[in-house]
Amino acid sequence: MITENASLKPAARRRLNLGKYAGFFLVLPSIIAVGIFVYGFIAWSVRVSLSQWKGLTPDYTFVGLKNYINLFSDPRFMVDIRNTVIFTLVFVLGSLTIGLTLAILLDQHLPGEAFFRSLFLFPMAISFIVTGVVWRWMLNPAITADRLSGFNLLFHNLGLDFLINQWHLTPTWGIAAVALAAIWQMSGYTMALYLGGLRAVPDELREAARVDGASELQVYRRIILPMLWPVTLSAVIILGHISLKVFDLIIAVAGKQLPLDVPAIYMWQTTFDGLFYGRGASIGILLLISVAVLIIPYLYYSLRSGGES
Amino acid sequence: MNIKKVTWGVLSILILFSLILSACGGGEEATPAETAAPEEATAPPEATGKQVEVFSWWTGGGEAAGLDAMIVVFKAQNPDVEFINSAVAGGAGTNARAVLATRLSQNQPPDSWQGHAGQELIGTYVKDQKIEPLNFLYEEQGWLDIMPATLIPLISQDGNIYSVPVNIHRANVLWSNPAVLEANGVTTAPTNLEEWFAAMDTLQAAGVIPLAMGEQWTAMHLMETILLASLGPEAYNGLWDGTTDWGSPEVKTGLENYAKALGYTNTDAGSLSWQDASQLVVDGKAAYNVMGDWAQGFFQELGKQPNTDYGWAPVPGTSGTFQFLSDSFVLAVGAPHRDEAIAWLKVAGSKEGQDAFNPVKGSIPARSDADKTLYNVYLQSAMDDWASNTVVGSLAHGVVANDSWKSEIDTALGLFLADKNIDTFQAALVAACQSSGPCQ
Amino acid sequence: MTSTTAARSPKRRFRFQGRYLLLIPLLLMTIFYLLPLYIMLVTGFKSFAEVSLQTMWNLPGGFSLENYIAAFEKLAPHLKNSLMMVIPAAIISSMVGSVNGFVLARWRFPGSNLVLPLLLFGMFIPYQSILIPLAVFMKNIGLAGSIPGLILVHVIYGIPITTLTFYGYYMTVPKELVEAARIDGAGMFGAYRHIFLPVSAPAFVVVIIWQFTSAWNDFLFAVILTGNENWPVTVALQNMAGSQIIAWNVQMAGSFLAAVPTLLVYIFLGRYFLRGLMAGALKG
Incomplete structure (x- = not known):
């Protein structure tokens, strides 16, 4: 892409030199804004995270990595890590499985395809808060017969009493119930990604495989699925970073209770309720690092391969 | 792809929203919130430009109704002051503390806010010098004789009294x-x-x-x-x-x-x-x-x-x-409208203010001279207990x-x-x- | 609109026997996706007397709008706040994104290929990592607690995604066109106005829809940056759900009201919304 300018004729190039930086000035406001609001603020947060600020008065006294070290012996933060891992696994695997299945089904050109596609995607347009408020009532964890409601009541009415459970109040695994709501919201999106990928597979390839006598199942397994790896990668990155940041959904479904704690909620509570600013900033920075580990290689890969094409 | 069609689609949706928007505006005027009604009854306060911003957690049920009753008393005594009721719900607990903490850490406080008497006040706001001592107000209003002796130490440090308690709740x-x-x-x-x-x-x-x-x-x-x-x-x-x-x-x-x-x-x-x-x-x-x-x-x-x-x-x-536990109001260091905030605190500490607030909120007044007949059977029993029992904090x-x-x-x-x-x-x-x- | 369309219309497809059986799992999934919507709507239409947690799946006996009216009275000012915040945010964002995309795709400057990834990183950061400085900064420049402040924040944190979308779109404009324009002596603004802007409508649609929905659905920025007067509807709804003084049937109706604008956008412009989503995924 860089070579674009070089390909111009020398005369044209000379004229261009005048306004060589004109474009720069046009994007400068955005560069400055992102510079302050993203990079500047990250640096500022790092500074807070290395300070002993606790209480209502900013105190930037340097304490080194103390806040970070304390977090790793903090049982609450361990709960957060466990919950994040469970949530991420359930949410990402669930969304990928459902998304891919739906995409393959829709790829068969069945009647009503457009309807299904819109239907599966619509939760994406809704806020996590709205989703949370509705799911809060569907995941009602009461299990005594006279107080059943939500899914538990539905199971009872369908004679599926063995399915009745405490949802998000289930010890240790409760967070997986909240991940269900997230899957509901994001699996349609995953389907859309996969469908885009499936439709990009050239028909000739499928035809050729069929001519060679491959069954429809084999066509998918041997030819199509391997071609969907880049889509899967994109989806994992996007779903993964959503799940690392999850905050409003959990608040809306379950309120702030420790068994369902995640780093984003701990950050909020310890900073604004407990006034441990230094600790709060450290949690924020650790979240950032975990996201960056996912994102930076991905950005590097995407932009590089995008540039070559 | 028909670009024209798309553009029209966007335009029509935007128009639709502006219609909803104006409908919302209309709806708002047509249905004044019940709680705001008393404020609208008084003359427009903008004329003098005086105002006072009070921050609280009381947004629903008896709490909000009690606050409104006390605001009515304030309005009657200070008709030229606009009362800004910055009540942020603490129920979900997400918003209120964060907003207040940010404002306080940046020294841009509301004039007065609700704080629980005790360490929330002393160990948090007083420690960081966010609120002013109110001894002058206690002396001027004679509150030292009226407010319970058990309560004063909990809102004091080094001989300074830092808040005006309006009510008492029992936790146990x-x-x-x-x-x-x-x-x-x-x-x-x-x-x-x-x-x-x-x-x-x-x-x-x-x-x-x-x-x-x-x-x-x-x-x-x-x-x-x-x-x-x-x-x-x-x-x-x-x-x-x-x-x-x-x-x-x-x-x-x-x-x-x-x-x-x-x-x-x-x-x-x-x-x-x-x-x-x-x-x-x-x-x-x-x-x-x-x-x-x-x-x-x-x-x-x-x-x-x-x-x-x-x-x-x-x-x-x-x-x-x-x-x-006791809800109390404080005076911010650097309050933008200090005089009006003091006027508010006077109402909060007055017999009239407390007897307006507490029967509605469902708590007993902090003052010991309240009119008992205004309170129901439970609250009367609580008043007796408060006067005779050993008092500990929540x-x-x-x-x-x-x-x-x-x-x-x-x-x-x-x-x-x-x-x-x-x-x-x-x-x-x-x-x-x-x-x-x-x-x- | 060529390369942004991921789907290509198939000419002829192999269709195997019995494929209609596949409708069964699709219909089952349809039920799963519609359950929450069903609960939201049905509960909203029940009368106060009829609402009970134990009969939440039953159809309403009559057709009552009590819940919607109660919820609307509570949420109307906040729906208005949301609209006043979201519409300018979406329009400004799209303009900024268009200009950035144009420069980075087709009017480059030395070092411009570094700018894109640096901007893009901002799309992924967890906002908890900038929350404390953001709150302090907005307070100090006097924009905290106001709708303009929230608009500014949505525009700035929207720069990465809007820039990326326009970048991807403008990359499909043949660069020969730009070179020809340059040789003809057209300046930067001329090229933008005469070559890029006229073909930008689809990208604008995508970006406006995307920014509209994401700003509408935002909770975290709103909760820290606005006072209760200026709460957008998400915060007001959460507050309503948290306060418990408002019955759950009203909460359900309220959540439906809060979802209506984005649902409308989705119903009418869903296809373009889908494209916006694809752009968010970068190109795999």
Whole structure:
């Protein structure tokens, strides 16, 4: 892409030199804004995270990595890590499985395809808060017969009493119930990604495989699925970073209770309720690092391969 | 792709929204919120440009109605001042503290805000020099003779008084359903924890939820009353000034009692609000509930009758002790409208203001000269207890621990609710006292 | 609109026997996706007397709008706040994104290929990592607690995604066109106005829809940056759900009201919304 300018004729190039930086000035406001609001603020947060600020008065006294070290012996933060891992696994695997299945089904050109596609995607347009408020009532964890409601009541009415459970109040695994709501919201999106990928597979390839006598199942397994790896990668990155940041959904479904704690909620509570600013900033920075580990290689890969094409 | 069509699509949607927008505006004017009505009755205050911004947590039910009643009193006395009611709901708990904390850390405070009397005030706002001493106001208004002597030390440091308490709530109340108790043969009221646990064993065997509990802060509320019952008022107070060792065997016994009490609670506590939990009692689905006396206001709202639909007593083992909390208003250092804020505090501390606020809010007034006839049967009994009992402070409601300490205890409690490990819990409480309390 | 369309219309497809059986799992999934919507709508239409947690799946006995009216009275000012915040945010964002995309794709400057990834990183950061400085900064420049402040924040944190979308779109404009324009002596603004802007409508649609929905659905920024007067509807709804004084049937109706604008956008412009989503995924 860089070579674009070089390909111009020398005369044209000379004229261009005048306004060589004109474009720069046009994007400068955005560069400055992102510079302050993203990079500047990250640096500022790092500074807070290395300070002993606790209480209502900013105190930037340097304490080194103390806040970070304390977090790793903090049982609450361990709960957060466990919950994040469970949530991420359930949410990402669930969304990928459902998304891919739906995409393959829709790829068969069945009647009503457009309807299904819109239907599966619509939760994406809704806020996590709205989703949370509705799911809060569907995941009602009461299990005594006279107080059943939500899914538990539905199971009872369908004679599926063995399915009745405490949802998000289930010890240790409760967070997986909240991940269900997230899957509901994001699996349609995953389907859309996969469908885009499936439709990009050239028909000739499928035809050729069929001519060679491959069954429809084999066509998918041997030819199509391997071609969907880049889509899967994109989806994992996007779903993964959503799940690392999850905050409003959990608040809306379950309120702030420790068994369902995640780093984003701990950050909020310890900073604004407990006034441990230094600790709060450290949690924020650790979240950032975990996201960056996912994102930076991905950005590097995407932009590089995008540039070559 | 038909670009024209798309552009029209966008345009028509934008137009649709502006229509909704104007409809919203219209709707807002057409239906003035009930609470705002009294304000609109007075002359437009913009004329003088005077205003006062008061920040509180009171946005719903009796709380908001009580605040409005007090605002009406303020308006009558200060017709030229615009009252900005910055009430942010604390129910969800996400917003209010964050907004206030950010404003305070940037020294851009509201003129006055609601704070619980006690360490929330002293250990948080006074420590960081965010609020002004109010001794001049106490002397000018003669409040030193009227405000309870037990309360003044809790809102003072180094001889300076820092807030104006408007009400008193009792935390250690055991609410019960008389019909449920009777049906299951629990006829004598338990007077200590052992008797109470025995009664709850009976109820549990009968298939009733013995003790209704809600989300995490209500678990903290239960914990503080059981610690009080186990330790007695003196040792309980010692927990907060460092004279009672958090690691002691007595505290461990208290925590064991607490763990036992948790065994009687409903399994879905984590998903219930305090209202849901209290309602289980009056609906006959649970026998007991430990909650502050604001529950009584809620029962009234539900149309329930005292002594038939619900009964009350001090939490077993805490008879003769009044575990209290008090809402108070402060004066910000650097308040943008200091004179008007002082005018507000005068109303908050006045007999007229408190008698307007408290019967509606469902609390007893902080002043000792209130008009008793304005208050219902429960509140009158609470006033008698307040005057005669030993007074100790509440943890969950900001009296005995500062915000940081309380949040550390809350975290330890949350972990305990999940793993029920008493030793780890006690160790975490010891650590919390060392890091943020008086046990340095 | 060539390369942004991921789907290509198939000419002929192999269709196997019995494929209609596949409708069964699709219909089952349809039920799963519609359950929450069903609960929201049905509960909203029940009368106060009829609402009970134990009968939440039953159809309403009559057709009552009590819940919607109650919820609308509570949420109307906040729906208005949301609209006043979201519409300018979406329009400004799209303009900024268009200009950035144009420069980075087709009017480059030395070092411009570094700018894109640096901007893009901002799309992924967890906002908890900038929350404390953001709150302090907005307070100090006097924009905290106001709708303009929230608009500014949405525009700035929207720069990465809007820039990326326009970048991807403008990359499909043949660069020969730009070179020809340059040789003809057209300046930067001329090239933008005469070559890029006229073909930008689809990208604008995508970006406006995307920014509209994401700003509408935002909770975290709103909760820290606005006072209760200026709350957008998400915060007001959460507050309503948290306060418990409002019955759950009203909450359900309220959540439906809060979802209506984005649902409308989705129903009418869903296809373009889908494209916006694809752009968010970068190109795999």
